[in-house]
Amino acid sequence: MGYENFIPKNMINSINVPKSRPMMKFIKEMRMNDKNKIIDASKGETTNSFIMLDGGFLILSHLQTGTIAKRIMEEEVF
Incomplete structure (x- = not known):
């Protein structure tokens, strides 16, 4: 994250892009x-996913x- x-x-249920209406x-x-x-883990950066x-x-x-998907697929600590 x-x-x-x-x-x-x-x-995790889903990973979504927040830019659609x-x-x-x-x-x-x-x-x-x-x-x-709601947990804001962006530290003030632009939110690119939720x-x-x-x-x-x-x-x-x-x-x-x-x-995020790549890290999950690679089984990295996420």
Whole structure:
């Protein structure tokens, strides 16, 4: 996930690009209704992907979706 943060890969439901209109709407609704389920791990960088976890948690990341997928496929510590 970057910046020495990690997520157990068995908790990941999906990795998404936040730039599409439906995804931006989804994030906006989460911010209004479920603030406690959003974790911003971007450290102020541009959010390039978000990761949906079990339990409805949403993690914002500065990494590209391809980078995250590659790390998961390579079984790197993520």
